[in-house]
Amino acid sequence: MMGPPARVVVAGLGSEFRRDDGAGPLVAERAVTRAGRGTVIGPLADPLDLLGEWDDADLAVVVDAVHSGRVPGTLTTVELVDGPDGELPGGHRGSSSTHGIGLAGVLRLARAVDRAPRRVVVVGIEGDDFGQGTGLSPAVQAAVPAAVSCVVDLIEGGAPCA
Template sequence: MEASARPPRIVVIGVGNAFRRDDGVGPVVVDALARHGEHSPLPPGTGLFVCDGEPVRLLTLWQGADLAVVVDAALARPPRPGRIHRIGTERVLRAAAHATAGSHGLGLRTAVELARALGRLPAHLIVYAVEAADTRAGPGMTSPVRAAVAPLVRRIAADVARHARPAAP
């Protein structure tokens, strides 16, 4: 009998600061995924992490990953708080060359550019950007962003499961 291949290394990284209201959506989603996993476990090889968005930390967390899912708050004009944007690898790379959608200045854009230059991008990268209403100092998210958490957890769990599913022979 052949030894089975290692499961894909999948990371979900919640970027944000829980003390900047809607900016805390990334960590809240990671926490909700951990609770979701108690009832419906995520595939083996899935890691859940929280990060402040600093580029080197992001590179370290997604290094060697088959799939990296990054969740971050986004500032948009005009804003539609709670709206979720799913951005795949190619679009992330194109966007990194121009601007960032996150609320952390150059963090994600810089991380993607640096990872590309160093050959350290994950095989697949998905960014979920949740439009924020308020990123001022203070705890707690606004209602529209809080309402986006449960649907986003389901979408990420589905992405992770789909990616972890072995390819048909």
């Protein structure tokens, strides 16, 4: 069993004003409070804001609501490691965004200038309602305790939960 990583950051991506999109920041905040260690980043509207905030961390946990067609509330953890083709999961190279680039792009950028965290684990919570407004949908609300435990385990050196 590995010991807990020395420097941990936990980033919450999303907006509490887009209902389930607020799950990431909520879980990040609660997990760091419960673990009693680690630094919260966020709420982040754009993964680019990770640059400068997660530099040189031993572990960065990024918590975000996702929309993949699974049952709302389902947790998914993905460790961002290079695949056989040298590409990170979750993103193609080019981006047509007028503002941001995706999480995988931000990590590639951080690596290109040697400012990346040693490990990056994404904890995704399947969302149901991304409309305007505050408050999580019942399924996502019910998944919050498990998501918090998942992040706490990671902070304490455990393996990804799902």
